[in-house]
Amino acid sequence: MADRLKDKVVFFSGAGSIGPGWGNGKAAAVAMAREGAKIFALDVNGDAVEETAKVIREEGGAVETTTCDVSKADQVEAAVKKCMDAFGRIDVLDNNVGIIDPGGPEELSEEQWDRLMAINVKSIYLTCRHILPIMTKQGGGSIINISSIASTHSLGYSCISYSASKGAVNAFTRDIALNYGPKGVRCNTILPGLMNTPLIHRGNVTSVYGSTEAMVKARDALVPLSKMGDGWDVAWASVFLASDEAKHITGIELVVDGGITLKVK
Template sequence: MGDRLKDKVAIVTGAGSVGPGWGNGKATAVLFAREGAKVFAIDINLAAAEETKEIIDQEGGDCTAHQTDVSKSEAVKAMVERCLETYGSINILHNNVGILEIGGPVEASEESWDFVNNVNLKSIFLTCKYVLPQMEQQGGGAIVNISSIAGIRWLGVPYISYSTTKGAIRQFTQSVALQYAKQNIRANSILPGFMNTPMVVKSLANSYADGDVEKMIEVRNALCPTGKMGDAWDVAYAALFLASDEAKYITGTELVVDGGTSCKCV
């Protein structure tokens, strides 16, 4: 166990995993706990959050699992209240919830567009709405939002709602960072590139390789300058740095975690 987040309380949304293995939120929640944070693990699937809690408990950490639909205002408000009842403060807000649905502006349905926007973008608006007053009252805090290089680059797959929301998260984060800078509240975003996580496998296998997961991994690996996709721990360690006091003079920035992918011209 480390102490980079000792005595801090961290809300991690999307702290479960949609399938076997390590998703970004699950890895981040466990890493935060390993570094001394008390973790309030949020997921719409309580069983997934409880699986993360079980890992943290077994390692001697402190975690509370809580079911929340972060696209619903009253649910988010209740979640924040429950966290404060449990731990008394909120020092870190890590917004990791994200979904992906395939389709360009013609192919995607209006319902799909609204669904992705509500989960990916409205959720961050709502968590910040209810957490920021608490952080301001405490005298500071750190917010880390997961965006994507899909918000700055075309990655070869038409998912207009996903790329649009990920681009919007960047500007949302910068706006919060500048508005609250004098209140000692930092806000930064992480832009992962091609990652090998359960969410990617679930959402994209059909788009790359007709459902052949191994082929999809091979294709996506080849798109990376390093020859290999990143994993959830790459994102988790970036989040740990931005959430910690080591990043005390970093706000409004975008930390790209993509193995150099976004540097390529082709």
């Protein structure tokens, strides 16, 4: 299975990990590099993206990095230019950025709502705005957007801004798939379920359950496969959708949830 992405250039948004361990972005960037891809890794946290790059370099992979807030148009435009200067093309766009703020309309401030929508949705618009012309000129490419089962199902607590943003990601993906398919661009979404990544160990998620131990136990209990997935489950799904093995797949919502959505209707 080696070299499934040989010489493909991946523009990877959200390649760092929030805290120690393997987040979806860090794992996917490393997995793609292990399959022969050249990675242009970016993250708002410079230390985090360099940690990912260090793993890739130590394993002999090709990687360039930049610090970028992908909710800012000028920073995205500059990052795309830097990637083209480094590698000359972009074959895969992986949009892995996302934050979560638990709460409903009464609990969330307008500032929280706007910030989350900018990071979770506007960022995808901005990367696509600047990279789609490159892909169409090249004759094709693959775009992978990370959504969530929260876009279609309840997570058991209110996180209305997160759920709404991921629903928007799904709709955005379908539109790109339909309208850019004739130009050779595929666009797919991955819907992770309850994943045990560094993101969920931050206070704003753990606080819903009272403690980290209670959170892990409660979330594991919801999964038919007995425990939450991890960043590598999303990573290998991303590798597949980026590869030529998925050359006839576009516009799908690939659920990676251990069976949770089979139980919750």
